[in-house]
Amino acid sequence: MAADTDYPLTLGNCGEEVRLQSPPERVVTVGQSATEILYALGQADKVVGTSVWFNPVLPRYREVNAGIERIADNDPSFEAVVNRKPDLVAVQYEWHVGPTGSVASRDQFHDLGIATYIMPADCDTKDNATGGDGTRTAAFTTQSIYKGISELATIMDAQDAGEALISDLEARESHAIARAASLDLPEDLSAVFWFSSPDATTAPYVAGRLGAPGYMMDKLGIRNVIESDEEWPTVGWETIARADPDVIVIARMERRRYPADDVAGKLEFLHNDPVAREMSAVKHGRIVEMDAHAMSATMRTIFGLETLADALSTMSFEP
Incomplete structure (x- = not known):
């Protein structure tokens, strides 16, 4: 004791x-x-x-x-x-x-x-x-x-x-990392984490490389297409689309401060916007829903790590 x-x-x-x-x-x-x-x-x-x-x-x-x-x-x-x-x-x-x-x-x-x-x-x-x-x-x-x-x-x-x-x-963290390592994922697998957006016409808040989502990506062998050190920088969809992430992780939350807080709004945008819908992740259905709270630096980050490892296990990355 x-x-x-x-x-x-x-x-x-x-x-x-x-x-x-x-x-x-x-x-x-x-x-x-x-x-x-x-x-x-x-x-x-x-x-x-x-x-x-x-x-x-x-x-x-x-x-x-x-x-x-x-x-x-x-x-x-x-x-x-x-x-x-x-x-x-x-x-x-x-x-x-x-x-x-x-x-x-x-x-x-x-x-x-x-x-x-x-x-x-x-x-x-x-x-x-x-x-x-x-x-x-x-x-x-x-x-x-x-x-x-x-x-x-x-x-x-x-x-x-x-x-x-x-x-x-700690045990859950280690298990999730080991599970992802056993999946034989592509070496240059990439992703973007989308938290929210003030409205559909503006650049989204996406995860920088050094915060909690960056930790998840690093531990699971994923490259973050966003290179900023800001916690949640705004980056235009044209820039994100050019990077063409293999996986898009979107935040699910009850908060309704912005229109894109709603996960349904995020999905509607991704599937209908002429730029976003052309991304590989959207075309191949590699969109992961994750608790918004897990994307912050909290104990739920470990749960988010599990969510992402579980989702990756169901995905195909064949050309």
């Missing part, structure tokens, strides 16, 4: 220090990643509000999640979070709670005596000061996910649960 957390606890987090005198009793989450990790650690009874959802909660947590207030589907207000009287705000994205946070800065919470913790997958090897979704300074690895799980487990004094969760995810 792991040792209990020794309070008061101080740990470094995304350039700041988190200080806690005791295990948090009331936690508000700003981001689905922190929410599901806390559920997985057996800490649902401490969660008093959630926000920022892309996909339905994992089935195993559906019942417990139904009893917890969803403050907002997207960005909550600072007041809505504070009104839940949290002693910890656990955050997925620094652009929600950070120097120019859309919800608040960390200092705004700290001034009220509320600790904040940002999942390190969003700041380790990443510069969020570049605007938008940030730019990766080095390739994402799942070690930042495991680091976040371990640190949240330490904060909540749930180290045994943290170690068990990490062990399970």
Whole structure:
């Protein structure tokens, strides 16, 4: 068994220090990643509000999640979070709670005596000061996910649960990579990950080479046709079509901020747009639907790795 957390606890987090005198009793989450990790650690009874959802909660947590207030589907207000009287705000994205946070800065919470913790997958090897979704300074690895799980487990004094969760995810990660390696895939297999688009006439948000989708492609031996270091750059369909990816992975989500959030809208575009429909992936039906949340740097990234390996096993790449 792991040792209990020794309070008061101080740990470094995304350039700041988190200080806690005791295990948090009331936690508000700003981001689905922190929410599901806390559920997985057996800490649902401490969660008093959630926000920022892309996909339905994992089935195993559906019942417990139904009893917890969803403050907002997207960005909550600072007041809505504070009104839940949290002693910890656990955050997925620094652009929600950070120097120019859309919800608040960390200092705004700290001034009220509320600790904040940002999942390190969003700041380790990443510069969020570049605007938008940030730019990766080095390739994402799942070690930042495991680091976040371990640190949240330490904060909540749930180290045994943290170690068990990490062990399970590591095993699933290794199995998915081994499965893909056994498929004898083409050496220059290529792909693009399409998250969404503001509308059908504008360039889509696609995955850069160093984020979570880049990790999946690298581990499964796939070349990303997008070479940007931005997390989610916009790239025109003409450029993507010229690269002609063998596989297109599209995000499936409940969020409806943009028209192309709807997976049906993505499929309609791919099959009917005069440029997109000529791509090999569309012509040969090599389109993979993946939870949008798996395309972010979260524990669901491992599930996305499994989704992609499973899909590849059903595809033919014969000329």
